[in-house]
Amino acid sequence: MSDTPLLDVRGLTTHYVSARGTRVTRAVEDVSFTLRDGETLGIVGESGSGKTTLALSLLRLLPPGARIIAGAIRFEGEDLLAKRESEMRHIRGKRIAMILQDPMASLNPLFTIGDQVGEPLRVHEGASRRGAWERARELLGAVRISAPNARVRNYPHELSGGMRQRIVGAIAISCGPRLLIADEPTTSLDVTIQAQYLSLLRELQRAQGLALIFITHNLGIVARMCDKVAVMYGGRIVESGPVRRIFGAPAHPYTRALIESIPKLGDSNGRLTAIEGQPPDPAALPEGCAFHPRCPVRLEKCATERPRDSVVGDEHRTACWLHG
Amino acid sequence: MTPLLEARGVVKHFPVRGGLFGGPRKVVRAVEDVSFVIEPGATLGLVGESGCGKTTTAKLVLLLERPTAGEIRFDGESLATLDAEGLRRYRHSVQAVFQDPYASLNPRMRVDSIIAEPLVTNERLAAVELGERLRKVLDLVGLPARAAKLFPHEFSGGQRQRIAIARALTLSPRLIVLDEPVSALDVSIRAQILNLLRDLQRELGLAYLFIAHDLAAVAHMSHVIAVMYLGRVVETGAARIVATQPRHPYTKALFAAALPSHPDDSRDDVVLAGDVPSPLDPPSGCRFHTRCPQVMPRCSTDEPKLATVDGREVACHLYDSAEIARAAAPRG
Amino acid sequence: MNGSRAAALTVAWRLASFRSRLEGLPAFPIVILGTLALLAIFADFIAPHDPQVGLLGERFRPPAWQAGGSTAHLLGTDHVGRDVLSRLIFGARISMTVGFTAVIFAGVVGTTLGILAGYLGGWVDQVIMRVTDAWLALPALTFAIFLAAIVGPSASNIVIIMALVYWTRYARVVRGEVLSLKERDYVRLAIVAGCSKRTIMKRHILPNVVNSSIVLATLMLGVVIVTEAALSFLGVGVPPPQPAWGLMLADGKKGLMAGYWWLTVLPGLCIMLMVLSANLLGDWLRVKLDPQLRQL
Numbered sequence: 001m002s003d004t005p006l007l008d009v010r011g012l013t014t015h016y017v018s019a020r021g022t023r024v025t026r027a028v029e030d031v032s033f034t035l036r037d038g039e040t041l042g043i044v045g046e047s048g049s050g051k052t053t054l055a056l057s058l059l060r061l062l063p064p065g066a067r068i069i070a071g072a073i074r075f076e077g078e079d080l081l082a083k084r085e086s087e088m089r090h091i092r093g094k095r096i097a098m099i100l101q102d103p104m105a106s107l108n109p110l111f112t113i114g115d116q117v118g119e120p121l122r123v124h125e126g127a128s129r130r131g132a133w134e135r136a137r138e139l140l141g142a143v144r145i146s147a148p149n150a151r152v153r154n155y156p157h158e159l160s161g162g163m164r165q166r167i168v169g170a171i172a173i174s175c176g177p178r179l180l181i182a183d184e185p186t187t188s189l190d191v192t193i194q195a196q197y198l199s200l201l202r203e204l205q206r207a208q209g210l211a212l213i214f215i216t217h218n219l220g221i222v223a224r225m226c227d228k229v230a231v232m233y234g235g236r237i238v239e240s241g242p243v244r245r246i247f248g249a250p251a252h253p254y255t256r257a258l259i260e261s262i263p264k265l266g267d268s269n270g271r272l273t274a275i276e277g278q279p280p281d282p283a284a285l286p287e288g289c290a291f292h293p294r295c296p297v298r299l300e301k302c303a304t305e306r307p308r309d310s311v312v313g314d315e316h317r318t319a320c321w322l323h324g
Numbered sequence: 325m326t327p328l329l330e331a332r333g334v335v336k337h338f339p340v341r342g343g344l345f346g347g348p349r350k351v352v353r354a355v356e357d358v359s360f361v362i363e364p365g366a367t368l369g370l371v372g373e374s375g376c377g378k379t380t381t382a383k384l385v386l387l388l389e390r391p392t393a394g395e396i397r398f399d400g401e402s403l404a405t406l407d408a409e410g411l412r413r414y415r416h417s418v419q420a421v422f423q424d425p426y427a428s429l430n431p432r433m434r435v436d437s438i439i440a441e442p443l444v445t446n447e448r449l450a451a452v453e454l455g456e457r458l459r460k461v462l463d464l465v466g467l468p469a470r471a472a473k474l475f476p477h478e479f480s481g482g483q484r485q486r487i488a489i490a491r492a493l494t495l496s497p498r499l500i501v502l503d504e505p506v507s508a509l510d511v512s513i514r515a516q517i518l519n520l521l522r523d524l525q526r527e528l529g530l531a532y533l534f535i536a537h538d539l540a541a542v543a544h545m546s547h548v549i550a551v552m553y554l555g556r557v558v559e560t561g562a563a564r565i566v567a568t569q570p571r572h573p574y575t576k577a578l579f580a581a582a583l584p585s586h587p588d589d590s591r592d593d594v595v596l597a598g599d600v601p602s603p604l605d606p607p608s609g610c611r612f613h614t615r616c617p618q619v620m621p622r623c624s625t626d627e628p629k630l631a632t633v634d635g636r637e638v639a640c641h642l643y644d645s646a647e648i649a650r651a652a653a654p655r656g
Numbered sequence: 657m658n659g660s661r662a663a664a665l666t667v668a669w670r671l672a673s674f675r676s677r678l679e680g681l682p683a684f685p686i687v688i689l690g691t692l693a694l695l696a697i698f699a700d701f702i703a704p705h706d707p708q709v710g711l712l713g714e715r716f717r718p719p720a721w722q723a724g725g726s727t728a729h730l731l732g733t734d735h736v737g738r739d740v741l742s743r744l745i746f747g748a749r750i751s752m753t754v755g756f757t758a759v760i761f762a763g764v765v766g767t768t769l770g771i772l773a774g775y776l777g778g779w780v781d782q783v784i785m786r787v788t789d790a791w792l793a794l795p796a797l798t799f800a801i802f803l804a805a806i807v808g809p810s811a812s813n814i815v816i817i818m819a820l821v822y823w824t825r826y827a828r829v830v831r832g833e834v835l836s837l838k839e840r841d842y843v844r845l846a847i848v849a850g851c852s853k854r855t856i857m858k859r860h861i862l863p864n865v866v867n868s869s870i871v872l873a874t875l876m877l878g879v880v881i882v883t884e885a886a887l888s889f890l891g892v893g894v895p896p897p898q899p900a901w902g903l904m905l906a907d908g909k910k911g912l913m914a915g916y917w918w919l920t921v922l923p924g925l926c927i928m929l930m931v932l933s934a935n936l937l938g939d940w941l942r943v944k945l946d947p948q949l950r951q952l
Contacts, residue, residue, distance in 0.1 A: 046510040046511055046512055047481075047510055160599040160600075162599055163599065190373035190374050190537065190600065191373060191537055191538075191539070191578060191581045191582065192373060192577055192578065192581045192595075192596045192600075193373075193599065193600075194581065195577075195580070195581035195595050195596070196595055196596065196597070199595050217510065217511050218511070218583060219511070219583075219585070220582075220583020220584055220585060221583055223583065223584045223585065223586055223587045224583055224584055224587070243587050244587050244588070247586050247587055247588075257512065258511060258512060259585075261511065261512060261514065261515035262511070262515075262540065262585050263515075263518070263538075263540040263541050263543070263544035263545075264540060264544075264585045265539065265540050265543055265567055265568075265579065265582060265585075271519050271522065272515035272518055272519055272544070273515060274512075274515035274516040274518075274519050275512040275513075275515070275516070276516070278480045278482055278483065278513070279480070279510055279512065279513075294512075386844075386847075386848050387847075387848075388844055388847060388848070412850060415848065415849065415850035416850070418848070419848060419849070420844075420845060420848045422841040422844070422845065423841075424841060427840055427841040427842065428840075428841035428842050428845055429842055430842040430846075430859075430860055430863075430864075431864075432863040432864060433859070438842075441846065441849050441851065441859075442849035442850065445849055445850050445851050445852075445855065446849070446850050488845075491845070491849075495849075
């Protein structure tokens with residue numbers, strides 16, 4: 001308890017307001033979590049659950065129209081929301097790095113790999129072009145790209161999807177960040193390439209003592225990669241806690257249904273547990289608990305009152321009336 | 325009993341034009357000597373990564389492409405020699421559902437005309453009867469009748485996929501090609517659609533060709549699995565056998581790479597090095613030898629043939645000796 | 657009694673649904689185009705003078721509000737003493753007819769050929785696109801002059817010439833779109849459903865390219881009217897005594913240096929207003945034709 005957490009998010013609320021100011025989308029609502037050095041947190045949710053907005057809020061990279069309404073983000077003890085934009089630029093890429101879903105869109109097709117991997121070093125550490133290229137070669141080696149000396153001279157289109165995503169990883173770790181936010185980094189990759197990439201990320205994390213936030217819709221990735229997990233639904237965290245506890249004894253009906261709805265290797269017969277209905281429109285969330293229209297065990301008050309966050313175990317919290 | 329659909333030695337090459345002045349014409353070897361059988365009312369699952377030829381196989385079955393060599397038979401009849409009437413009957417019996425429900429519905433048509441299109445094209449029905457059939461399929465896929473008058477963009481991804489399935493059902497087909505039917509959907513919706521597909525299969529006696537890269541989903545849905553790599557089937561057999569005891573090193577790697585469903589779900593960590601080679605220039609011998617963790621000298625020169633090993637068929641030199649031993653045994 | 661009330665209700669309902677369909681119709685282009693159309697139709701009753709006959713004694717009269725102008729010729733007179741207002745009103749008839757019919761003609765031909773080339777591919781595509789390339793390689797104006805010289809100048813010939821010159825623009829754009837549309841899953845599914853090529857082109861391709869054609873048409877309207885002006889200027893367009901806007905613009909050019917601005921500015925303004933209105937209307941139509949955009 002002596003050390004302050006690396007990242008401490010309290011009551012973060014981000015809304016999108018439409019151009020005419022008539023429609024308010026509560027993309028992220030009252031989200032709190034902490035992350036210590038070297039830890040991995042998985043943030044799981046479906047489309048529209050607010051997980052990507054949450055990631056963008058952490059880096060203050062929100063699109064126009066989106067606003068952080070309330071809350072605090074403390075990173076290494078400093079309040080990120082109080083920082084000026086110029087100070088944020090020093091944090092992004094240097095102390096907090098990000099990996100996005102589509103590696104092709106993350107790389108500029110007109111520059112060589114060496115220039116792109118070296119760029120953060122030149123921006124943040126004032127390295128020379130030669131020095132940056134030198135480091136770029138080392139970084140390519142670190143992300144397991146064979147023949148880095150030749151690869152630095154390549155352009156993105158000359159590489160395969162898996163290699164490109166590893167390049168993006170190399171850019172992310174180039175300045176030795178403390179925190180890496182990965183938003184669906186393997187969705188566009190093939191299964192075996194995904195496995196390669198995940199084990200690479202884990203190695204990098206161990207070698208550099210990185211903290212990792214993994215944003216994904218895939219519970220399998222969480223099971224493989226994460227220490228802690230936060231499940232988002234309708235802009236809120238409905239359950240959070242250590243991965244083993246959540247997979248072993250999920251407290252929230254949504255989490256339980258999600259886990260049960262994945263087909264498991266080996267048992268081929270029998271129906272899957274499906275969640276009825278559709279994920280809610282974030283611009284028109286249901287009253288009370290956002291999950292209540294789809295919940296198999298809903299109570300009467302779920303439709304009217306929002307459940308409070310309650311502790312159900314060691315670091316294991318959920319927002320559900322069954323436990324409140 | 326004749327199988328519903330049978331592919332025998334199917335090959336599909338796509339010529340690629342060379343440089344500006346012709347140049348040597350290259351060939352993408354998308355599908356190379358692929359054979360499989362789909363029994364009535366059963367599901368064949370095709371698994372593999374991008375470039376393995378599974379989508380080309382689907383197109384061949386749907387007659388969107390014609391095979392370069394080999395033969396596909398439906399109900400014992402070769403598709404290559406179908407006359408106009410035979411083709412009409414085939415179109416009647418085989419339908420498809422594709423991956424992206426946003427791309428597979430014409431944005432300018434209302435749901436009722438989207439669903440009714442196969443019917444209107446193939447049968448002359450009175451308006452009343454048409455409405456009846458429409459309501460029936462909407463009901464089958466769990467959509468309300470009022471959905472008929474809306475446009476596709478008014479639905480979520482999962483509901484759109486239901487519309488696509490409803491459309492595939494209108495002609496009461498016998499085989500539906502499902503090309504990655506759930507991979508574009510939200511996690512909580514996937515189970516709904518997979519359950520729906522299974523229910524429909526049971527109720528209507530449909531056969532499926534289920535194509536996906538998600539192993540667990542394929543294993544869950546299929547009776548028989550065929551694993552493809554760079555245009556070839558490397559392992560095929562009953563889903564239960566292949567999914568629990570894979571034999572081909574590629575299948576093993578695929579299964580190891582499939583994400584666990586629980587953190588304690590321990591699995592051998594077979595992480596394949598390198599990328600999938602280009603089908604423009606596939607490796608010699610066994611196409612998997614460049615990435616295989618158990619590669620042997622002969623793998624780069626001799627192409628392995630599918631042979632029966634432990635109740636399924638595998639194309640791998642690792643099992644040559646077993647094969648030879650078994651072949652030799654009765655004689656000796 | 658009851659019956660007539662029901663009928664009245666039906667009419668009212670029809671009107672209401674018609675109104676809702678026209679919802680958001682932009683006022684500006686409708687007013688402009690509507691006015692121009694009315695002028696064109698009722699030109700004989702509205703125009704104060706004969707557009708083709710002038711009095712030489714009344715030459716170069718400025719508009720009424722300028723010194724030397726008179727209320728007899730509100731917008732002045734031209735180099736042979738013809739009333740500019742009357743010529744503009746009759747000009748609306750010719751220019752609108754020529755402009756719209758030429759654009760529609762070219763659009764129909766170009767869109768059809770573009771769809772055929774894009775969807776059918778193979779030799780059909782080769783033939784149509786080679787012709788299009790050859791067509792586009794010719795300078796449009798020279799080509800138009802060449803054609804006009806063959807068929808002779810007349811308003812109806814101008815329409816045919818314009819269609820012949822400009823269909824290629826549509827064909828190129830449409831073919832490109834068709835190539836991407838035909839790879840869409842819903843087109844594949846239509847094949848699987850057993851639809852004929854004709855049905856697919858009609859139901860799945862055409863409605864999805866018609867947007868681009870309309871937008872292109874509104875842009876082409878300006879080009880066509882200006883080409884018409886150029887042809888008239890060269891003497892192979894609408895034959896001279898007739899009052900086409902382009903012709904007026906061309907005729908007036910000579911007087912510009914001498915300070916007779918109304919001879920060029922006024923027809924120019926008319927052309928601009930018409931083209932602008934057509935563009936705005938096209939924009940609205942584009943949104944209206946797309947079921948997804950329609951809701952926003």
